[in-house]
Amino acid sequence: MTSPDNSITKDNNKLWYRTPAASWIEALPVGNGRLGAMVYGGIKNEKIRLNEDTLWSGEPKDCNNHEAINWLSKARAAVFEGRHREAIEHCKKMQGAYNQSYQPFGSLHLEFDFEQDAKDYYRELDLSRAVVLTTFRVGETVFRREVFSSHPDQVIIVRLHTSKPGSLNFEAKLSSPHPNTISQENQRSIALRGLLPSHVDPNYYDSGNSPVSYFENSGMRFTGILHAKTVGGETTATNEGVISVKNADSATLIFSADSSFNGFDKSPSRQGVDPDIEALAHLHTATLRSDNQLIEDHIKDHQSLFYRSRLTLSPSRSDVETPKRIHSYTTKNDPGLVALLYDFGRYLLIASSREGTQPAHLQGIWSMDIRPPWSDNWTLNINSTMNYWPAQSTNLSECHRPILDFIKDLSITGKETAKIHYGAKGWVAHHNTDIWKQTSPVGDFGHGAPCWSQWAFGGVWHCMDLWEYYSFTLDETFLREVAYPLMRDAAEFCLDWFVPNPDGYLVVAPSSSPENTFIRPEDGGVGEVCAGSTQDTALAWDLVTNLIWSSEHLGIDKAFRETLITFREKLLPYRIGSKGQLLEWDKEYEEHEPNHRHLSHLIGFYPGRQITPDDEPELTEAVRKSLELRGDAGTGWSMAWKVCMWARLRDGNRAADLIAQQLKLARPVKIEDACETLDAGGTYPNLFGCCPPLMIDGNFGVTSGITEMLLQSHRQVNGAYEIHLLPALPEAWPEGSITGLCARGGFEIDLSWANGRLTDVSIQSIHGSPVRIRYEDTILEQKTKKAELIKPTFGS
Template structure:
């Protein structure tokens, strides 16, 4: 084993030496010396609406296609359970009588339908008519320009493919070349797991189809594909070849090229989705016309022109942030081997940078469609029945997708989530009235493209531990404040954000009740997906005064109060929130020194449970800190110690951020390394099974299976280790691990509208540049040094220590 590794290292050295390539691994390129056999080995591209999953096969190149607006279902009937709220008094009475078993059963009456499912649009296949064995195979994704490439040689002829998905032109481009004139022969076809038909006409390959109309209980799509014209979202895929030589050929269901040297394939897709409240069949967009218009416009442009506008558009986001974590001695290996090597504990600082930037790449690629944020799998789903419906799980996963939006300088990419929250606030008003009997708006555990807000559970058939949670509105509304406090966009706060925050607060103001001691609590209450053990041994979920509820509502009220002060509005409503906050049931520290999850100091059914929702006030909230609330911070640390470090991908991403907020950089880094533990593709059979949470060969997060939130949470945590901020101060290197002793970062954002660049060595900041987008004051903290700063709009200051 050792011998083969050193042989490989020697070969890499020789190849690098003679090619003039430096022996250093890349911090922006994923590369492999074989094609992908599994989804978790593929390379993904996207423009925030259209997604492509490229396998890069030699004779058969398979490309999964997705459109972020293609979901099952149609606009939700928010009034699905109009008298559910009438059950609330009985649940509260059962809880008051400490009859938790009855409360659990009654809580099931506060349930509605399950979410709809994100659908796989189709699969494109490029069949190359090669004779002979391929050699010198190479496949890459360059995340600095969002372009993927494949190259190989057969019988002395070099073949290349280049792929990108353009946001400006709403088109996918694939360029195929051969080094020998006339050696390029291929045909393309497409198919779908959905109801579809294909035809070739005027040298355009067309695939039309539609998504199923509803989701079945238990996350199963009903494959009945009803044929009524009034049901379901339609989709169109168009493919066309532009050739420089050779002959374009076609059959009824395929398109191809014979004896060519260079060719472009243009792929255009569109759906009839026209908003969360519009029937996509009767009020839908004209998907055929949109796909054709985008194809025709792009077809008139050259490859170089399309590539140039794609690259410029993408890099305006990507290039805002750069990261250097110091000198590295790691060799240049294919990314899968590199990940394996790193999993053995070896140093690879540029892999850590690559993982951070890959998180940013994924957000740029999957979050650019208004009202349709990145879902559980981002944008890339090949399954008819995807894991957890590929939906919006709002008790952590959807929010974690956006933790890196503001601080890694991708604020515009937060807007799909913020506009989705606005949609939720509309359907959520009906949910608040019919499920809970109060005003304001509410949202629950799951949602979908139709902005479904009801508690799920298939009308009483599912476990309250996850189905009956109703605090998503509180959590999501804090994203509005985050966007404001990072951008200082007062117009957004006034015209869109604050009314939504106020509505979320209104719901909880009316929903909360007092306990026997006069404290404000929620009842009924659950803690996301966890269960308690009552003194009589009953294992249940329904309770009152759950810590997670109160932490999220504290944060929601606090931010709504701050927003009303910024805008100088609603003094009376603000006073109600301030009074309510003063009456909240306080945090409790349990006998183990932990931050209690439940109203009473009860044990969890699973002490190492993946959710840590009771720690919300530490992160992503900010009302627990080592300085302001040392006892609560210490109890949070003890909670994390009890839970341990072994957990799933998204949960590990959250825990890394929590350790960073406790200013324990080394523990955060330990878990960051564990997040990058190599995991085999789901379907791969190997002698040495490498399963569990970690990272797949293509750097996708292994929950397992794939969930993208671990990628986003892990990337956000890197920024959190380097810079932390609130409305009044910016803390440099608050959780820097020993492993990152020297380095530099450019473009990290801080609250207050500031942008930070800095260099450090010996774990100490040597130079920092602070830029103000809008002008303002802050206090800069660097170790035990503090400096008050006042900057005008567009002003920059450089500090040297």
């Protein structure tokens, strides 16, 4: 085994470092959708933080407020009459309980007995292999570790090698912050069995009671088992839960875990599954396989998704250590870093969202805190749906499916909330939810802010995911059996939830624009709810427009379709304010936070398609003005949303400038291995997006934004989707190529460019749909055949 520097290629698929991770934001993530790990790369003490996607506090329970409906008419009257302060107080009386929190499993610790200092240290995350490598030299001996989370085998693997036979000595232990017991399973295995909290308050809320509660007869159980396979030497496992490896040539550690989770509507303590069963089954299967089989199957599975789409931008400074590369980035000196950011977003989606798993939430599947930021939940007013913006366009359709299954479950609890809170048909979801699919407005029965708790469009917005899946795949069975029924029921709620305003337009009252506020005209205080936010109307328009088309396409529900058409005609239209901006609320109020992070009123432009530059130029200009007034600064996910917006505005240079701002190295303030930052936004040394702290939607959002800069397909003309090639190519990317992008209507596209001009494009028609192909001012209309490959040409 040679010195690390002589055997490692630092290509643009890799994040690489010269020192171990000092904190979470420097550790490197691996995941198989269900099991996640953050690898620190320590020398004498390696720490690998572990997660399993069903580990949540709490149990299923009725979180609805059964008195809420008694306050609805009072809140509605107050907003219509301009009594905004009273409306806030009425809305607080409509809140339910806070939801529960995602929980860590704990950590795997490896302790080594090196007597000399390490030299030639190097660690990397290879995105193309989904493997974290750590290597260094002690004396003349080179030590090498590889960590990966295998989807085929459903285990986490740690492989340890040394260049000198018999020189591998270490102890391995499992730990957890939760009540647990640790035991020896056999001579090579240890197990940790634990209990999760029955209740956890959000990290931002002080109820006056203990924020974390454990009860023996309540809460989820979990099991983790660690097994050691070795070549040479001696291996023993003790009753104290320590695996000792002495004088080995190599070792492979296999970690398997599971929980008692048995569905969102079943108690994990009384109706749960035995977590030992699956944990032991996965472990047993993996132990029967060779090291080479384990890693080869893992890489094959990962690359079957990862290599579907590749972005190349030149030049690329891949020979520069990743933190230094981020720190020195400008739009022109390292376009390759943008390609790495694109690949990293796709990597994270593959690692955190696979068929049959829970969908990715605020931190994907990686979390180390019992009270994680914002409960590490599914925040429905932007974050959870942003996680899936790149799924279809970057050719990861299978990774989209967990959120689609999630929506089906959410609709079940959402029907109860719609009935109890509002006396409405259909289903509703609000600001936050958890693994128990809570759908009521959170706030602990009066302690939350209505500007976020009262927003009732989490279900309607997530119907966009249903439509996106169909519009890219044209899966007719999915449309008929899954998407249409869910969208129809969400529309039923809208029909009951919207009411006429004094001018006869249909609006939501009380309504909020997520998390944003205005100055109350009556007393100068902060206003949170109004009579008809722009976002509510835009989301309803999108939903009913998709339903109207689907109803006609499927040949069903004619009477309901006509009801929806009438409803859509009565929706409050967009209005433009005195500054040329799109109005956010029912009136032009003075803004409390003019630079607010949310862009809720612009949702009809992105991710929606109601407003386009070609079809609505005046409204498009109002969108542009709104973005200019908001400013570029913001949280990581907010900047990512703005990248998408400016790409839709076909301003590639502005989008590239925003990516550069997002790639600013976040300045950390280390607190017990967690990390806050001195500034909002930016990128951590491990390329995670900074909110702060980590919120993974920023990574997914910017990947989607990069895609929108290179290809757009949201516009339809005469039944054909328009594939717009290089609609927002910035000057900073004069040459490059991308393969495997997907377009609505069922198309897959490869394209390349040089000197800022399109040089080659291939479009495969998956289903034989008609298409409009656009480059600059040239539009080609073409009928296609199933599986046909199109090679359009454009003038020089």
